[in-house]
Amino acid sequence: MSISIRGISKRYGIQLALDNVSLDIGDGQIVGLLGPNGAGKSTLMKIITGFVKADSGSVSVCGHDTAAHPFEVRRLLGYLPESNPLNTEMYVREYLTMMASLSGVKDKTRRVEDIIRLTGLSPEAHKRIGSLSKGYKQRVGISQALISDPKVVILDEPTTGLDPNQIVEIRELIRGLAKDRTVVLSTHIMQEVEATCDHIVIIDHGNIKAQGTVAEVLSLAAEGRQAVDVEFYADVDPVRMSRELQAEVDEVGPRRFRLTAPATDDDLRITTFRFATRHNVPLLHLSAQSEDMEDVFRRLTTDK
Ligand code: ADP
Numbered sequence: 374m375s376i377s378i379r380g381i382s383k384r385y386g387i388q389l390a391l392d393n394v395s396l397d398i399g400d401g402q403i404v405g406l407l408g409p410n411g412a413g414k415s416t417l418m419k420i421i422t423g424f425v426k427a428d429s430g431s432v433s434v435c436g437h438d439t440a441a442h443p444f445e446v447r448r449l450l451g452y453l454p455e456s457n458p459l460n461t462e463m464y465v466r467e468y469l470t471m472m473a474s475l476s477g478v479k480d481k482t483r484r485v486e487d488i489i490r491l492t493g494l495s496p497e498a499h500k501r502i503g504s505l506s507k508g509y510k511q512r513v514g515i516s517q518a519l520i521s522d523p524k525v526v527i528l529d530e531p532t533t534g535l536d537p538n539q540i541v542e543i544r545e546l547i548r549g550l551a552k553d554r555t556v557v558l559s560t561h562i563m564q565e566v567e568a569t570c571d572h573i574v575i576i577d578h579g580n581i582k583a584q585g586t587v588a589e590v591l592s593l594a595a596e597g598r599q600a601v602d603v604e605f606y607a608d609v610d611p612v613r614m615s616r617e618l619q620a621e622v623d624e625v626g627p628r629r630f631r632l633t634a635p636a637t638d639d640d641l642r643i644t645t646f647r648f649a650t651r652h653n654v655p656l657l658h659l660s661a662q663s664e665d666m667e668d669v670f671r672r673l674t675t676d677k
Pocket of ligand 1: 415416
């Protein structure tokens with residue numbers, strides 16, 4: 374197991390940022406921490422890296438307890454903080470060489486050149502960091518996280534603020550990293566985890582709401598629920614429909630609705646068809662729907 378998190382809680386004053394979080398992350402996985410702003414993702418990452426102390430619980434990285442062996446853990450980890458603090462006055466190569474020295478890298482020159490190649494920085498490596506585009510600055514941040522060739526890489530919101538082309542490039546870079554290491558990234562964007570990660574952990578209000586592969590989280594969330602999309606030829610009263618069908622009703626367009634109900638022996642398609650017949654409203658469309666990741670995310674992280 375690369376990372377083992379047991380019963381972590383953290384408060385900032387009265388703000389509970391993490392509430393008894395436990396999580397196991399296996400070797401070689403790309404894990405996405407997905408949650409709205411303020412969910413606790415950055416705090417969890419800072420606790421894994423040892424930059425912030427938890428109030429209770431424990432974290433171990435590759436078998437080393439972060440509280441008991443902070444220096445060993447730092448050596449095993451690479452970390453891109455959310456703000457990606459870089460020395461903008463320095464040149465790319467100069468900065469990475471300094472970071473390599475600080476990390477105790479043996480063959481610095483070679484390592485810096487390898488990393489520059491790996492992260493696609495070659496055309497920009499001779500430039501001052503301050504003059505780079507946001508996408509290239511992010512590559513420099515990822516490069517410093519990788520400079521010591523860590524087994525575990527923690528990337529806090531690695532694609533935030535990038536344009537669509539840069540996002541695709543950074544995603545490819547991240548996928549490439551996972552060949553021989555564990556990557557944990559955080560994001561508030563669903564497509565990010567679907568595009569990049571093997572595993573997803575949905576966090577909200579300091580709690581883990583769901584975790585597993587994308588397929589597992591979707592099927593877990595769908596369990597016990599049925600959903601139907603329906604379009605009528607004439608107006609129907611949504612409140613009455615909700616009451617008669619014992620279903621949640623979302624109006625998604627003119628005379629079009631998404632109905633959701635607990636899974637029972639009554640197929641929602643049949644009861645909806647009978648509702649239309651009973652009220653003499655012709656049906657234009659009726660189909661069973663499965664939730665996509667966006668529906669699941671919204672349902673699990675929206676205050677009701
Ligand atoms: P996320 O990364 O998911 O956006 P954070 O871990 O940054 O969430 O924040 C979780 C909660 O803890 C939020 O309510 C945030 O305001 C609070 N928080 C985070 N860092 C601090 C801090 N240094 N001081 C006070 N409150 C903080």
